Amino acid sequence: MELPIQYTEKMQKLLREEYPEYLESFEDSRNFGLRVNLLKLTPEAFCDKSAFPLTPVPWCNEGFYYAGDQRPAKHPYYHAGFYYLQEPSAMSPGAILPIQPGEKVLDVCAAPGGKSTQLGAKLQGEGLLVANDISAGRAKALLKNIELFGIRNSIVMSEPPERLKERLPNYFDKILIDAPCSGEGMFRKEPDMVKSWNEEMLSFCQKEQAGILEACAEMLRPGGMMLYSTCTFGVEENEKSIAEFLERHQEFSLIPIAKQYGFSSGIGELQQCARLYPHKIKGEGHFLALMQKTGEGNQGIISEEVGEQEKDILPFLEFEKEVLKTKLDGTIKIFGESLYLLPEGMPSMKGLRALRTGWQLGTLKKGRFEPSQAFAMGLAKDEVSNVEDFLLADDRVIRYLKGETVEADGRDGWTLVCVDGFPLGWAKRQGGRLKNKYAVGWKWE
The missing domain is CATH 3.10.450.720 (Nuclear Transport Factor 2; Chain: A,)
Structure with missing residues (x-):
């Protein structure tokens, strides 16, 4: 692979004596990974069922390597939402950000959904996941993956982060920023990315990263945690972006990330961060910075959606009585022709561009109810008669x-x-x- 001279000079300066080893990693085959859906089954149960050999990804309990000649996307278990196909290093942000059931979590640059599905599974059906991507086209792929995983308690949105901060100040317990970047860590996996690498792109990414960090700082509640990640090596997009953010926001501090599994320390004064290099791990390049917001204050209180009257959803109630073993618990809302079960504590979505607002149960048309694919994927077998x-x-x-x-x-x-x-x-x-x-x-x- 022919790398830009400006890039190789930068990597030589960054890696020093490790640079030849980094170059040699381009001769290695890329790594293929999948991550088990913890909403459906445990990693142990999946391994018992798996039709192909698996090797654990050390930094992600539910992550596994599989051989490149296998085709897990062409297997019924993929269609049952058992797993998500994901590059192993890309599993690290969701593995490191500590998510607890019941929390309000934002994935601000979420498409196509790998990290969102990981965060949503860790919530175990409690709390709220907001999966957002500014690109409406990319958000459609995000939506399918959220539904395939059977995540009930999510909102899928397509809004600029600056717009979200106006509506959701101090609202989230945890935020994941998988920031737009120059993608240097993906050059081995996706060689075409080399062609678009230039100084203009780097400058654009830095500006975008700063704007996203600023917006997310306002949306995180005091005491909450925010993880910033990129799939690039440049100090400008990683340590420099974080250092400048911390200088502007004294209420944030870095939380050290353990240097294990072959992870390296951050550059300069930001040793608490982590770097993943392809010559040190079985995966592509990544950067991770975990931060906590200190200070005093309460979580933002947001007006909630109000449910529908029973008379307006009678066709669904008849379906529920006939098909389900027990009545669904929660607030049911109609948006257009679609019927949703809202996550507990979901904010009002008025004026926001959302592709899904909770668990889509189905559609109401001419006095009848038609259940959705998302409804099926979010159910368990023993919930249906x-x-x-x-x-x-x-x-x-x-x-x-x-x-x-x-x-x-x-x-x-x-x-x-x-x-x-x-x-x-x-x-x-x-x-x-x-x-x-x-x-x-x-x-x-």
Whole structure:
């Protein structure tokens, strides 16, 4: 690979005697990783089920390496939301930011959703995840991954961070900033990124990083933690960005990140930060800075959404009584034709651009309720009274995922289709046939 001379000179100065070893890492094959969905099953249970060999990623308890000749995206377990395919180093920010169930968490640059799904799984269905990306197009991929993982307690948004800070001051317990950067740490994995590397891009990224940090500083409550990460090596985008932020914000301080698993210390005075180099770990390049907001003050109090009257959601209540074993607990809200179960304590979304506001249950049309794909993925088998559970080896699993009608005797009506006990989607059973309701955009190809 031909690297820009200006870049190689900078890396020689940064790495010194380690530079030849760094260059040699480009001869190594890239690493492939997946991260188990803790909302669905434990890493141990997944390993028992896995159809391909796995090796643990040391810095992420639910992360695993898999061989490059394997195709985990072409497996029914992927469609059941068992795991997310993620570069191993990219698992480190979500692993290091300490998330507790019940917290309010923001992933401010969230698409395509790798880190958001990791944070959402750690919440274990309690609290609130706000997954935001300024690009509406990229936010659509983020939305699919949130839904595939079965995360009920999330809001998927597409707003500039400056807009969010106006509405959500001192609101979040934890914030993850996977900042836009020059991507130097991904050159081995994505060689095309080398072509776009230049000084103009570096300057643009630094400006964006500063703006995002400023906005997030206002959204974090006193006592809360914020993790800043990039997939680049440049001091300008890493230690310099953090040092300048800390100089402007005396209420923030760095929390040391343990130097284990091959992690290196930050440059200069910011030794508390961590750097991941491809010649020291099995992964690509990354930078991590964990900060805590000190000072006094209360978490911001935000007006909450008000639920619907029962008369307005009667078709859903009839579906709930017929199909679910127990009544859903929480606030139900209609946005357009869609029906949502709102996360507890969810703020008012009036005036904000949101792709999803909670757990989308389905749509209300002409006096009837049609359950959504997201509804199916967020359920557990034992929450539904009418289930068709196929074994993995059953050819009807793939046929269902391709959108075909399949044969299966049982009670007529809405049916949750599962594989090995885990939901794939809906079907409507009639006369021993399952009329396929699997999401069109999710079909097996």
